[in-house]
Amino acid sequence: MSTETLPAQEHPPVAAPAAQETAEPSPWVLAACTATAMLLAALSLSSVFADWRWFPPTAAMIAVLALAGALLRSVPAMRATGSTVLVQFVLAGVLALYLTVSSAMPFGVPTPGAVAELFALLGAGVDDIYSTTAPAASTPGFTAILVVGIGLITILVDGLVSDLRAPKVSGILLLLLWVIPVLLAGTDLAWYHFAAVAGAFLLLMLSRYLSTSVRRAAAYSAVAGALALTLGAVLPIALPPVAQRPQQPLGQPEDISVVNPFLDLRNDLEQGDDSPVLEYVSDDPLAPPLRLTSVSAFDGRTWMPEPFDIDPFAVAADGLPRPDGLSSDTPVAERSADVRILGLDGQHLPAPYAPQSISGLERRWIFDPETLTIVGNGVLTTDAQYEVAYRSVEPTAEQLAEAPAVDAEEFETELALPADMPSVIADTADEVTAGSRSQWEAAVALQDWFRSGEFEYSLSAPAEASSSAIADFLADRRGYCVQFSGAMTAMARSLGIPARIGVGFTAGRPTGEGQYRVSLQEAHAWPELYFEGAGWVRFEPTPGGPAGDPPPWAVSSGTGEDEEAEETAEPTEEPSEDGAEAAPSAAPETPEDEAGPDEESGAEGLSAETLRAFAIAGLVLLVLFVLALPALLRLLQRRLRLTGRAGIGAGTHPRGELARAEGTWTEIAALSRDFGLGWDRARTLRAHEASLIADLDADAAERLRRVVDALEGARYAGAAAVGGIRTGAAPEPGGMTESGGVTEPGDGDPHASRRGQRTPAAAELTGLVRALRRDFTRRRGSPAAVRAALVPASLWKRG
């Protein structure tokens, strides 16, 4: 630090405590800064909204307020009184009416009705907040809230920057704005959102220095930038919602799946409502069911979808990953279905298994990579129209029969059975499948057993698939798809076959060439069993109701009485030959197709990794920031003290020169304590001076004497200072002071001949403190110096 930067400005020191602040920038510059900063900050909100309709009125509000502020502040009287802010408030109120409810003001004149309208709009906006998830459409309500809220913040920031000259405080307001996207759409935030807010903060910090020294501006921008970036990077991690949200089970946040479609089945079926739920066109001869989701978590009472991490970047429109466990030599048919939802308001998107991509839907439809369930992130299926490209997995019975055993650890949930499950279920499973040579045979045996005629399809069974209900069902042998699928899934699990229940609709009724219509009566559930190589394949144990016949691979090869069945209007099964035929045509495609989704998921993995990297970097920054916090506080404290601003507000410190001296003394004491040298408060100023001055160079020693002098004068001279005798002078060697004892040596008084000298300027004081720090470092060693900088004891220890 050079010692010559400040004195020139400092010279009339007592008169202007803010003398260090240089010439006031023009109000226009400040207003431009405020407006730009607010626009940048507002941009960070874009992550919350799906569209930009909110932006123009908000920007208009910011621009008009800043313009008005600059205009008014260029009038000296307005500037002096600070009444600009009041005018801005009134202006903001009127402007908000025009921007949001202009239709309620037919003559362009604000009326009480328009005000009421605005309040109603604000209320609607609050409702919207509760009822939508980010990214949301910017409803008029949201827009009104933004226009009013950002308008108010703009006024405050403008006032802070232009009137109160406290741009640092306005950072808190920006932070307030920043919290909104972080809380509401933490996972949608991208780096440019950080950058926008950080830039806004930076700009505000710089606003006062735009027309002054480049050097200082650079220093400020460095500090401000570091702070802003740290905060920006850290906040999303530090604040709980973002961290917790992905861990929340699918059911919890708002609407994503309060619905367990499995539990609604009974209702759907019993309603007997055959008004269409959806229509679709498909060329798939197998006519697979349209799956909503699959449920696999079974706690003995209910079957629940297994919670999955909601990853807003797993956008279904970008393609879904290859289904779990599907090997390349398994026959696969690429199919597609054009679906039109007619009467379904759900979170789950009906799609045949295994969906590979969705087109025609917005990007808020996301998927669970495990189950390939597609859910709306805040959107419903209402009136959706889309095309599903799916991979119809069509394994051969032989292949399934030869499938190796699965690794049980990978299918914890899909093999889990409640500990208290009645033993009759497992016993029956063993009994029925006795003699099976493979898991596939066992599965087919189970399915065939259910379909053998011993079971009766009946909606009168209890609407449950709890373990006791399954046991009852095995005794009563009456039930519907819930019981059949539940029982078969539980029994398959007891045999070591990973199993889950697919929930959705059966293929529905054909209405024309490849056209189908599905009503609620077609609601259905079926077991899905996992075979190595084929992945999840469905079985069909339900012998009646909407359920059709088992799929071809679920029919034991000996019992192929339906093998030759044509593709009927109500297609149920595919002849195994067809499956085999389909396989060669599909197989070559497979490797290429694999590349597609895999690449996609690779890209997604990358972005997730980037996010993680962001998170880690943020965490590191947070840790660094926390570690550096004491040092930063001390730096700030030192600066305030050396410039004589430390005590403002406390009311104990005088202003100006003296405040600088007092501040310096406090700082020296703090520094001494930081270094573990202590600070004996029972020692007098001169006693301290004597011990401090020993190793100082002449310059620093002189500054220290002047500081002590100023303080002694202020504390003890009282009226005598006016009389002019401030300095001690012992005219003869030895004087009347005494050697030794607790006070200074008596040989001459170095304070002599210093009458009328000023307290050193802030820069000189900085030099003095630095010299002392060097001296302390010499005395205590470098480790102590590092400790003093990073863990300054004076921050928490007094005296």
Add this chain to the structure above:
Amino acid sequence: MVGMTALGSEHITHIQSIAQQARTAMNNVLDGKDHAVRTALLTLFSGGHLLLEDVPGVGKTLLAKALGRAVGGSVRRIQFTPDLLPSDVVGVNMFNQEKQAFEFRAGPVFANVVIADEINRASPKTQSAMLECMAENQVSVDGTTYRMPQPFMVVATQNPVDMEGTYALPEAQRDRFTARISIGYPSAAAEAEMLDHHAESDPLASTPAVTTLQEVTHARDLIRHVEATAELRGYIVALMDATRNDPQIALGASPRAGVHLLRTAKVLAVLNGRAYVTPDDVQQLAVDVLSHRIVPREGEDEQLAASLVSDVLRRVPVSGR
């Protein structure tokens, strides 16, 4: 004459020079006893009295006499003995046959510097008569009040060794002395020189009067106007308070102790060339001014009392800031 509220630098320089000359003169008489000389001068200028506690023959009387000589004042010595009566000290009304009236015959206490030698040997009654003079600066005999000459300073001595048959001054009376010091044995060199010089000539004879009584009185008046800010006074109060709350001290310093401390500190400030008192002044004087007034729990012991006062100095923060 200068306005009474202003203490100009010229006054300070003047007082400094008087004090310095007196000090030099006295140092010529008492070799190597600068501390005692300095304390004696400080006490004189503060308008107080001095208690010398020392073994015989170290120069207690010499110090007092040198002081009196240096300021050009009268010096009287009273040897206190058990049979000394108050009237022997302050004087009596005697019937004058010629004038057919009682007239006051001033006792030895009417002098500028009074040496109360071995004051602990006198009866309490006589001691208190002496102390009344010190406190009131006046004597009342048969209803008539006689003022002491100004400046008036008592230098009392006590022999701490030979205490048999003595009446040691109680705390209340010790409190009236501004400072207590011991002169102590001279250093070997000083003692050798003393033998050399004093054997052949009376050192006092060559001591010049460096100033006048008027100047000393005037200086005392001026010194009263040395600035002591609220902060400084607060520090003194804190010191007093600390002696009273010290668990090792049975009896702390009296309010008068604070007054005496401030008065001497003012003198020291001026002698250091300042028109205001700083805590440095207070700290330098505290041991001399306070230690004879406090009573340590462990029993009366000069050394212990002095170290307790030093502890207090080390403990009490100088500034609230």
